[in-house]
Amino acid sequence: MATLRSLLHESALPPLEARMLWQHVLGVSRAWLIAHDDQVIDPEKVQVYRALEARRLAGEPMAYILGVREFMGHEFQVTPDVLIPRPETELLVEMAVELLSGCADADVLDLGTGSGAIAVSIALACPQARVVATDVSAGALEVARYNARALGAAVEFHQGSWYEALPGGKVFDLIVSNPPYIPMDDPHLVQGDLRFEPPAALTDGHDGLDAYREIVAGAPARLKSGASLYVEHGWNQAQAVCTLLRQAGFRSVHSLPDLAGILRISGGHL
Numbered sequence: 001m002a003t004l005r006s007l008l009h010e011s012a013l014p015p016l017e018a019r020m021l022w023q024h025v026l027g028v029s030r031a032w033l034i035a036h037d038d039q040v041i042d043p044e045k046v047q048v049y050r051a052l053e054a055r056r057l058a059g060e061p062m063a064y065i066l067g068v069r070e071f072m073g074h075e076f077q078v079t080p081d082v083l084i085p086r087p088e089t090e091l092l093v094e095m096a097v098e099l100l101s102g103c104a105d106a107d108v109l110d111l112g113t114g115s116g117a118i119a120v121s122i123a124l125a126c127p128q129a130r131v132v133a134t135d136v137s138a139g140a141l142e143v144a145r146y147n148a149r150a151l152g153a154a155v156e157f158h159q160g161s162w163y164e165a166l167p168g169g170k171v172f173d174l175i176v177s178n179p180p181y182i183p184m185d186d187p188h189l190v191q192g193d194l195r196f197e198p199p200a201a202l203t204d205g206h207d208g209l210d211a212y213r214e215i216v217a218g219a220p221a222r223l224k225s226g227a228s229l230y231v232e233h234g235w236n237q238a239q240a241v242c243t244l245l246r247q248a249g250f251r252s253v254h255s256l257p258d259l260a261g262i263l264r265i266s267g268g269h270l
């Protein structure tokens with residue numbers, strides 16, 4: 001019978017990941033794990049741990065193994081049906097929340113909501129806003145609906161491609177989106193975590209700009225006058241996205257850098 005300390009010591013994973021998996025397997029907090037490392041662990045638990053460890057060693061993202069990822073301080077359920085929410089996307093939520101502050105009952109739309117990370121976080125930060133979210137994937141919407149319910153956020157979900165999912169005539173004060181933007185020939189798609197994420201959430205199967213073409217072209221019909229559109233994009237797409245926005249009649253078009261100094265979000269208003 002092995003102690004937790006010896007099992008942690010002999011794990012092939014980095015110590016932080018080994019501790020996270022043990023927390024998950026034993027259903028205990030980080031503090032408990034640290035305080036009880038002399039605990040003798042049941043062989044069945046060791047087997048469960050070994051199975052998860054093997055998945056991690058094969059490269060599967062930690063978020064899919066644990067089934068959760070923290071975003072904007074909330075714990076979101078994630079499954080292989082959804083993109084794992086990224087820290088850089090928090091910038092888009094912060095931008096949206098800032099725009100909505102002082103704006104009573106604004107109508108907000110999140111296109112391609114995936115896990116619901118953006119829509120749910122906005123709804124929680126701005127309870128006065130009416131948040132609508134769409135996704136083409138039924139599997140993703142199931143996860144997004146679960147997250148909205150579990151976190152107590154009022155979000156209206158519709159299934160369909162971009163604006164197609166929406167009830168006719170519905171217009172918004174703010175549209176946000178973090179669409180698939182990786183060009184199909186980008187080698188990163190077959191490396192690391194991305195290998196495990198849904199291809200439709202990552203790439204348009206083309207040059208990485210197709211989603212922006214559709215989102216920007218359809219936006220004027222779905223925005224109230226003076227309303228805004230902000231999107232997240234790849235490290236080298238700010239210029240192309242800003243050009244699309246200007247061509248569609250958006251004003252005050254600008255981009256914002258993420259914490260690494262990369263222009264990550266672009267938007268403007270009508």
Ligand code: GLN
Nearest residue numbers: 083113114178179180201
């Ligand atoms: N909107 C979701 C997120 O930012 C999903 C994005 C996507 O699947 N491309 O996490």
